[in-house]
Amino acid sequence: MMSCKETTEGIATDRFASAGFFTRLSLRFHLFMCRHCRSYASQIRSLGDTTRCLCDDDPCLSPKARQAILDSCLEAASREEAADPKAE
Amino acid sequence: MPREDVPASDNRLNARIRARDPEAIRSVVERYADQIFRAARGAGLSRQEAEDVSQATFVTFVEGASRFEGRSHVRTWLFGILFRKLAEMRRHLSRDGQMDDIETVVEERFDVDGGWSQPPTAADGRAISHEIRQEIGDCLRGFSLQQRMAFLLREVEGLTTREIHDILGVTESNVGVLLFRARNRLRECLESKGFAR
Known part of the structure; x- marks a missing residue:
């Protein structure tokens, strides 16, 4: 059985996401047997979920800022076009 | 997602x-x-x-x-x-190649056989709830730019390790190291504030 240290390292580095069948089976078995690692895995998952919610609270540009970005981009495109009219 | x-x-x-x-x-x-x-x-x-x-x-x-x-x-x-x-x-990039103190903190939680010597205090990750959003923001401020971006691109934007490697210009195994440090730093930070009980 993999150790608790190996288990938590694998969880925190995302190594298990690309692991083979037997490694993932071993992980599941370890988590079934070890409440501390189960707790750790749950906390890491929760941190991601909570941070995602945190960012979703303030997700959007104002319409004015979005328009300013678009205007600057179109201006830059015209500028580049004038400087390099042969660009594809 | x-x-x-x-x-x-x-x-x-x-x-x-x-x-x-x-x-x-x-x-x-x-x-x-x-x-x-x-x-x-x-x-x-x-x-x-x-x-x-x-x-x-x-x-x-x-x-x-x-x-x-x-x-x-x-x-x-x-x-x-x-x-x-x-x-x-922000010129924080130079910090990221160095040994990070979070690795020492994590190391001290395990015994020589790789078992827990100081297990996490929370019984369940559901204890990490909406009320701690402010604390998460405070904890994230202590991160290096690369750690913070790796964590946010993975957890918030759902990017793959490969994409994060392309964006940050680090190897894929370094993306794993950045995620390891960021997640453990955040977990330890919240636990030290008493949230993971």
């Missing part, structure tokens, strides 16, 4: 981006402006700073559009530009 992206194989759109077609530019801005803004906010910028750096990111994208060959996703390219701009603003 991965957020929507333009497939790298969308050759027609890529050609229109290279030609700086106004409709293609409009479509890219519409599709990605909020993601870029959110990542800039996640990196710790104020709304005004995040708006400014988002605008600068898209302008750089348009200026370099003739070099866009579609080998990477539009999103990856944009996040790469954003990251370089943030790195110019």
Whole structure:
């Protein structure tokens, strides 16, 4: 059985996401047997979920800022076009 | 959950981006402006700073559009530009190659056989709830830029390790190290504030 240290390292580095069948089976078995690692895995998952919610609270540009970005981009495109009219 | 992206194989759109077609530019801005803004906010910028750096990111994208060959996703390219701009603003990059003190903290939680000597205090991750959002923001402020971006790109934008490697310009195994440090730093920070009980 993999150790608790190996288990938590694998969880925190995302190594298990690309692991083979037997490694993932071993992980599941370890988590079934070890409440501390189960707790750790749950906390890491929760941190991601909570941070995602945190960012979703303030997700959007104002319409004015979005328009300013678009205007600057179109201006830059015209500028580049004038400087390099042969660009594809 | 991965957020929507333009497939790298969308050759027609890529050609229109290279030609700086106004409709293609409009479509890219519409599709990605909020993601870029959110990542800039996640990196710790104020709304005004995040708006400014988002605008600068898209302008750089348009200026370099003739070099866009579609080998990477539009999103990856944009996040790469954003990251370089943030790195110019904050010169924290030098910290990331060094041994991080979080590794010592994590190491001390295990015995010589790799078993827990100081197990996590929370019985259940559900204890980490909405009320600690402010604390998460405070904890994230202590991160290096690369750790913070790796964590946010993975957890908030749902990017793959490969995409994060392209954006940050580090190896894929270093992306794992950055995620390891960021997640453990955040977990330890919240536990030290008494939230994971």
